[in-house]
Amino acid sequence: MREAFDALGGIATFIKPGNKVLLKVNALQSAKPEQAATTHPAIVKIVAKLVKEAGGIPLVGDSPGDARAHISKVLEVTGIKKAAEEAGAEILEFQKENLEVIKSPSGSKCVPLINISKVVLNADVIINLPKLKTHGFTLFTGAIKNLYGCVPGFNKALYHFQAARLDQFAQLIVDIYEIVKPTLNIMDGITAMEGDGPGAGDPKHVGALLVSTDAVAMDAVAAALVGYKPKEIPITEEAAKRKLGISDLSKIIIEGESIASLKVNDFKKARKNIFYILHYMPVWLRSILFPVILALVWVKPEIIQEKCTKCGTCIRSCPTHTIHQKHQKVKVDPKKCIMCFCCQELCEYKAIRLKASVIAKLIGVGQ
Ligand code: SF4
Ligand code: SF4
Known part of the structure; x- marks a missing residue:
């Protein structure tokens, strides 16, 4: 993780002393770390520690898919609670905080107003900590899709209903990305999820830890590692179309390992829908x-x-x-x-x- 930060100019480039730094984890459900459905606690712990070292105030939060799931239970089972406590980070429950209603940046007719948890909007720095997984609806879930958790509680299910088509849903997710725009994205692609992701798939070793300021580029690279072309992923395509980042692999500068050296050829993709x-x-x-x-x-x-x-x-x-x-x-x-x-x-x-x-x-x- 330190090497990855150093490649981007060091963590101090992104965090100033006293900054409230929100680590947006993937706490989809009460799954153990080895099930690969959620951000691994080891990643949460080291990032929170590095934030503290840089003088920032680390906060860890999410809103699980099931609005009535007790986030404290989810964070406990996933190991994220222990990791946050050990690193001295505060835990936030998005659905318990106030929310702000924001106009869709793209002028969406399906979801014209989007509820976003205020703690997300009030953070000085957002570090997005997605997990590399397949997804039954969007085929792949990475950095951009992870921000859907910034929509608190039941609103997520409601928006699924309002934006039922894949193009509509991709537009909504990219709207949320445009609103939240994390400073940094760190993807846990060490043990990814293949097959019936994002909750019912199987763990698959990929061995990649990705760090980028550009979530679109990160998703393009992560998807390529498991055999997708960036254009195949509607969310990545929508974000690139709106010029929110780079999805063209030939234009992305990759430090460290190459895509070819980490690519997993027998990765089980999500079923097409x-x-x-x-x-x-x-x-x-x-x-x-x-x-x-x-x-x-x-x-x-x-x-x-x-x-x-x-x-x-x-x-x-x-x-x-x-x-x-x-x-x-x-x-x-x-x-x-x-x-x-x-x-x-x-x-x-x-x-x-x-x-x-x-x-x-x-x-x-x-x-
Ligand atoms: S199908 Fe799964 S989520 Fe639904 S009630 Fe049964 S165990 Fe619970
Ligand atoms: S609408 Fe269909 S797929 Fe979606 S949650 Fe309900 S039963 Fe499941």
């Missing part, structure tokens, strides 16, 4: 075809009853309230499902699998 196909259609065609295609080509969540503990997380987190518990069984009503995959993302017991329609299987969506 129908939103991905729609994303590459012209907007007018997309609007016409959206409902028709969704009726034919779908991938919907299904509860694996033997694994389900009836914890209720998916029921609380579904933006369309389409998951219910009846006769001791948790069930999804597929008619109202908008395929945001929040339920699968947040189920700590890997009790939700994705079931594809026949046409979806035939064209390779949801495989």
Whole structure:
């Protein structure tokens, strides 16, 4: 970590004594560090220590995917609480703090006003600490997507509903990036998550620790390490289109290891979803075809009853309230499902699998 900071001119370049420095971790759910769903506590600890050494005041915070999850429990299980305490950092719970309503910088019609936790906006310096993972909806989640946690509590589920298409959701996430704009991004890509990320995938060793002032460039490089082209990732593409960073790998200056030396060739990517196909259609065609295609080509969540503990997380987190518990069984009503995959993302017991329609299987969506 010290070497990485030195390559960028040292930590003092970014932090002045007395600065309130927010470490925005990925505390998606109560998962142990070895499950690779959350930022590893070792990263949190060293960054908080370095912030203190530079005279800054380290604060550690997030808002988990399940708004009713107790962040204190999440931080305890993930090891982040202990790491923060050992480094002398204060823990912040975004959903307990006040929020500010900010106008969408891109003029989004789906989510024109975005709620952001005030502690995020009040920090002097934001250090973004994402985890390298696959994502069922956005294919990949890294630095830019990690900032969705700056939206407190239930608003996240609501926005999923309002920005249901992938292009709409990418626009929202990049809006949040434009508002928050971290000073520094440090990605934990040492043990990444492959397959059914961001919550139900498997740990995969990549061995990369990435540090950059440009989250777009960082995501482009991280995605390349696991076999994606930057253009394949809608969030990266949207951010580059808005000139918020560089996504062209040939223009990114890489110090340290090369992409080729760290690239993992057998990394299991996220399953493609129908939103991905729609994303590459012209907007007018997309609007016409959206409902028709969704009726034919779908991938919907299904509860694996033997694994389900009836914890209720998916029921609380579904933006369309389409998951219910009846006769001791948790069930999804597929008619109202908008395929945001929040339920699968947040189920700590890997009790939700994705079931594809026949046409979806035939064209390779949801495989
Ligand atoms: S499917 Fe998962 S999240 Fe939903 S109730 Fe069962 S265990 Fe909990
Ligand atoms: S059932 Fe799952 S995938 Fe469908 S809308 Fe609810 S949370 Fe999203």
